[in-house]
Amino acid sequence: MKSYILKRVLISVFTLLAITLVLFCLLQLMPGSPFNDEKLTDDQRIVLNEKYGLDQPVLVQFERYVANLVQGDFGVSYNISKNTPISQLIQTRLPISIQVGGMAVALGAVLGLILGVIAALNHNTWLDSLCTAISVLGVSVPSYVFALALSYTLGFRLKWLPMLYSANTPLLSSVMPSIALSMFTMASIARFTRNEMMEVLGSEYMLLAESKGINGAPLILRHALRNALIPIITVLAPLIVDLMTGSLVVEKIFSIPGVGSLLVTAIQSNDYNVVIALSFIYSAMYIGIMLVVDLLYGVIDPRIRVTGEGGRMGFFARWRLVLFGRKKVAKV
Amino acid sequence: MKLWKRMGAAALAGALALSMAACGGGNAAASGTSTAASSSGAAAATGSNVLNVMTEVEVASLDPQLATDGTSFEVIADFTDGLMQMDADGQPVPAIAESYEVSEDGCTYTFHLRQDANWSNGDPVTANDFVFAWQRAADPATASEYSYMMSDIGQIKNAAEIIAGEKDKSELGVTAVDDKTLQVELTVPVPYFLNLMYFPTFYPVNQAFYEGLAEGTFGTSPDTVLSNGAFILDSYEPAALSFSLVKNPDYYDADKVQLDGLNYQVIKDSQQAFMSYQNGDLDIVKLSGDQVDQVQGDPELSVHGAGYLWYLTLNQAGVPALANQNLRLALTHAIDRTSIVEDVVKDGSLATYTAVPPQFATGPDGSDFSEDQTMFQDVCSDDPAKAAEYLEAAKTELGQDTFTFQLLVEDTTESQNVAAVIKEQVETNLPGVTMEIKVEPKKQRVEDIQEGNYEVCLTRWGPDYADPMTYLNMWITDNNNNYGKWSNPDYDAIIADCTTGQYVSDAAARWQALYDAEKIIMEEAVIVPVYTKADACMIKSGVTGAEFHPVALNRVFKNATKG
Numbered sequence: 001m002k003s004y005i006l007k008r009v010l011i012s013v014f015t016l017l018a019i020t021l022v023l024f025c026l027l028q029l030m031p032g033s034p035f036n037d038e039k040l041t042d043d044q045r046i047v048l049n050e051k052y053g054l055d056q057p058v059l060v061q062f063e064r065y066v067a068n069l070v071q072g073d074f075g076v077s078y079n080i081s082k083n084t085p086i087s088q089l090i091q092t093r094l095p096i097s098i099q100v101g102g103m104a105v106a107l108g109a110v111l112g113l114i115l116g117v118i119a120a121l122n123h124n125t126w127l128d129s130l131c132t133a134i135s136v137l138g139v140s141v142p143s144y145v146f147a148l149a150l151s152y153t154l155g156f157r158l159k160w161l162p163m164l165y166s167a168n169t170p171l172l173s174s175v176m177p178s179i180a181l182s183m184f185t186m187a188s189i190a191r192f193t194r195n196e197m198m199e200v201l202g203s204e205y206m207l208l209a210e211s212k213g214i215n216g217a218p219l220i221l222r223h224a225l226r227n228a229l230i231p232i233i234t235v236l237a238p239l240i241v242d243l244m245t246g247s248l249v250v251e252k253i254f255s256i257p258g259v260g261s262l263l264v265t266a267i268q269s270n271d272y273n274v275v276i277a278l279s280f281i282y283s284a285m286y287i288g289i290m291l292v293v294d295l296l297y298g299v300i301d302p303r304i305r306v307t308g309e310g311g312r313m314g315f316f317a318r319w320r321l322v323l324f325g326r327k328k329v330a331k332v
Numbered sequence: 333m334k335l336w337k338r339m340g341a342a343a344l345a346g347a348l349a350l351s352m353a354a355c356g357g358g359n360a361a362a363s364g365t366s367t368a369a370s371s372s373g374a375a376a377a378t379g380s381n382v383l384n385v386m387t388e389v390e391v392a393s394l395d396p397q398l399a400t401d402g403t404s405f406e407v408i409a410d411f412t413d414g415l416m417q418m419d420a421d422g423q424p425v426p427a428i429a430e431s432y433e434v435s436e437d438g439c440t441y442t443f444h445l446r447q448d449a450n451w452s453n454g455d456p457v458t459a460n461d462f463v464f465a466w467q468r469a470a471d472p473a474t475a476s477e478y479s480y481m482m483s484d485i486g487q488i489k490n491a492a493e494i495i496a497g498e499k500d501k502s503e504l505g506v507t508a509v510d511d512k513t514l515q516v517e518l519t520v521p522v523p524y525f526l527n528l529m530y531f532p533t534f535y536p537v538n539q540a541f542y543e544g545l546a547e548g549t550f551g552t553s554p555d556t557v558l559s560n561g562a563f564i565l566d567s568y569e570p571a572a573l574s575f576s577l578v579k580n581p582d583y584y585d586a587d588k589v590q591l592d593g594l595n596y597q598v599i600k601d602s603q604q605a606f607m608s609y610q611n612g613d614l615d616i617v618k619l620s621g622d623q624v625d626q627v628q629g630d631p632e633l634s635v636h637g638a639g640y641l642w643y644l645t646l647n648q649a650g651v652p653a654l655a656n657q658n659l660r661l662a663l664t665h666a667i668d669r670t671s672i673v674e675d676v677v678k679d680g681s682l683a684t685y686t687a688v689p690p691q692f693a694t695g696p697d698g699s700d701f702s703e704d705q706t707m708f709q710d711v712c713s714d715d716p717a718k719a720a721e722y723l724e725a726a727k728t729e730l731g732q733d734t735f736t737f738q739l740l741v742e743d744t745t746e747s748q749n750v751a752a753v754i755k756e757q758v759e760t761n762l763p764g765v766t767m768e769i770k771v772e773p774k775k776q777r778v779e780d781i782q783e784g785n786y787e788v789c790l791t792r793w794g795p796d797y798a799d800p801m802t803y804l805n806m807w808i809t810d811n812n813n814n815y816g817k818w819s820n821p822d823y824d825a826i827i828a829d830c831t832t833g834q835y836v837s838d839a840a841a842r843w844q845a846l847y848d849a850e851k852i853i854m855e856e857a858v859i860v861p862v863y864t865k866a867d868a869c870m871i872k873s874g875v876t877g878a879e880f881h882p883v884a885l886n887r888v889f890k891n892a893t894k895g
Contacts, residue, residue: 030775031772031773031775031776031778031779031780032774032775032776032778032779035477036400036401036477037775037778037779037782038778038793038813039400039477039796040477041480041812042812043495043496044477044479044480044495047472047475047495048475048477051473051475076548077570077571079392080390080392080571081390081391081392081393081552081570081571082392082393082395082398082399083393083395083398083548084548084552084570084571085548088552088570089570089571092569148603151604151607152607155607155611156607156610156611159611163604163607163608163611163613164574164597164599164604164608164613165573165574166574167574252600252601253601253604254604255573255574255597255598255599255600255601255604256573257571257572257573257574261573261600262571265389265390268773270775
């Protein structure tokens with residue numbers, strides 16, 4: 001298991017480097033400069049490019065960037081906040097994004113599970129239909145529409161919640177953005193939980209458990225839900241990453257000083273260093289989450305912990321598990 | 333099956349309990365929020381006498397020599413005074429400079445600084461603070477994007493050489509004669525030099541304070557800037573989405589400052605901004621064109637000139653047909669500018685028929701350079717009949733009956749809407765002319781026109797200083813912003829006479845020469861002016877004295893009151 005983790009971490013590092021290099025090359029293709037292209041003369045452009053080393057070949061820039069990165073230096077912002085170290089910009093903003101995102105994941109996962117379980121237990125009744133309807137709505141309506149609707153009703157009309165983020169009331173200000181962001185997660189999890197639960201509930205070991213006299217909540221929670229959780233966790237991971245992209249728009253709507261709104265501004269204004277730094281962090285988080293999910297399998301499914309099989313499961317095997325259910329991968 | 337039903341009921345009950353808990357939480361939150369929501373506007377500086385204003389973008393820099401955008405300039409000017417400040421009409425009035433003298437040849441300015449001007453750390457504002465700041469602006473090591481304010485525009489002695497790295501910054505033509513006397517030497521008289529003094533690039537920086545800070549930290553927090561102006565920075569961090577200032581009790585003009593402070597809120601979504609205004613969280617908010625439509629007739633609606641001229645640039649070097657003057661004149665006459673500002677832009681923007689837009693430059697007699705929008709009506713008007721005549725002449729001269737042009741626009745809603753109308757008007761009024769719209773992100777559009785990689789482009793220019801030259805200088809031969817690559821030696825000669833030649837010390841003659849230059853641009857239809865942008869805002873009733881300007885400082889709140 002340890003060597004497996006080590007291998008995964010090493011692969012992650014190389015993946016991150018590759019992502020950074022690709023980004024470096026892509027940003028070279030972006031039109032214009034990080035500076036005020038409308039007003040600058042050619043001479044000034046040369047001075048500015050020299051000052052920030054943008055006149056160097058891409059590979060030289062990349063090498064220097066990685067060398068600085070190893071020391072935790074992401075460089076400085078060119079125009080969003082001139083000459084400010086990006087680590088300083090991110091330091092205050094990342095926790096806010098993580099807080100909003102975390103609240104959204106928690107909310108979405110919990111509500112999604114509840115909806116899914118209710119739907120599965122009440123298969124083919126009006127409750128099931130209701131849950132399905134909510135799921136369809138959640139998956140198909142983009143988060144910014146929810147954001148605007150919430151902002152209008154709860155913020156503007158009812159005045160229950162602040163419409164704009166305020167540093168004085170961080171939790172309260174995060175409620176609407178979190179709800180808006182959680183809808184997709186909730187809907188996806190609900191749909192998935194319903195399918196998984198139905199499959200588990202129909203399995204033979206459930207019948208066995210029931211015949212052994214286990215019933216009520218322990219039967220559902222310990223035997224059914226626990227077995228259904230594995231594939232659900234697998235989908236939850238990519239959903240967390242979806243949240244990050246969703247946060248780009250939602251942060252803008254609620255004026256949340258997070259990294260999402262920063263990334264949008266950076267892309268629009270060619271603030272190369274900020275784009276690369278944030279993409280790096282997003283990628284690192286994505287890879288980290290995937291790693292954690294892998295390790296979580298072991299905790300949730302004792303069989304994987306014992307054999308270590310799940311841990312060595314490859315990329316395709318994991319997605320097969322996600323797409324076709326657990327039966328084909330781990331037989332009882 | 334019975335079991336499942338029981339389970340289902342249990343789960344449902346659980347869920348209900350949960351949702352009720354959630355509702356309870358919601359209510360609890362709600363009771364706590366009414367205070368939170370209403371106080372969020374006045375988050376940092378409390379009290380009713382604090383103005384809550386919205387901006388669309390973050391402050392890019394609080395370093396006066398590095399800042400380049402309107403929001404940064406506005407905030408820097410909230411807490412910093414230059415030698416001069418703007419009055420409500422945009423005219424320079426003494427600020428840190430109590431008085432000044434200009435030498436007979438117009439090349440030497442001597443400013444006498446007021447004795448009671450102090451920094452917020454107690455240091456007096458000295459002439460050296462200006463010398464230090466101006467040298468920073470010209471120093472290539474600073475890489476100030478606005479260094480050309482010192483050289484090309486301000487014409488300060490040796491500025492150009494210092495920027496080019498040929499001379500040391502200590503040779504800049506600015507000297508501290510004593511603590512309270514500043515002398516500035518220019519290479520040629522600059523008629524608008526005093527107007528430049530309220531431009532933030534020329535604001536002072538306390539040298540000892542600056543050098544006492546860790547490198548790169550100046551202007552990144554309330555502790556790393558000093559105020560010598562009406563307000564003091566109270567809360568701020570780089571790229572903050574909300575920050576605040578409080579009144580500076582030690583400001584020399586503190587008696588006249590009515591507000592207790594300013595709260596800034598960055599809102600990029602115009603819908604949210606307007607709702608926050610209606611909610612009472614904001615006192616001043618900027619509107620989009622569609623929103624202006626909704627509030628027409630509202631007494632709180634307030635429209636101000638933004639100075640930007642939107643015009644069509646025609647690539648004469650790259651497109652042979654556009655080198656034909658009659659064809660260019662046909663295009664100028666084919667557009668219905670009134671309908672563009674009234675039906676498309678809708679925010680109070682002005683239909684414009686001059687190469688220099690109205691509302692930003694006032695002449696020696698105090699009149700607006702371009703107030704008369706009919707002065708070139710012979711060569712620029714909304715006149716389809718005339719357009720058709722010019723087109724016929726062009727067709728004969730070029731021996732060609734059909735023309736297809738690509739109209740390049742940036743990807744904003746407004747630009748795309750305006751372009752769609754221009755295309756329709758041109759194709760209706762000029763039979764045989766087809767326009768194909770090409771939409772690009774702004775950075776790409778700017779790069780393309782700079783490289784001559786376009787045919788017709790809807791572009792804009794904002795004034796850097798309050799003189800027609802900020803526009804007219806663009807069309808001299810080989811200027812970076814002469815995107816059409818048009819060239820006329822007569823025109824170049826007039827501009828040279830006005831910047832460095834015979835007219836520099838005769839304001840009235842210079843003004844007349846500038847009209848002559850503009851006339852050439854219009855007669856040859858070098859550009860097709862379309863409209864001058866306005867900013868539409870909502871200002872809460874009771875708020876008075878907020879000043880709006882198209883140049884340098886877009887908003888000044890020093891004299892604002894909140895009733």
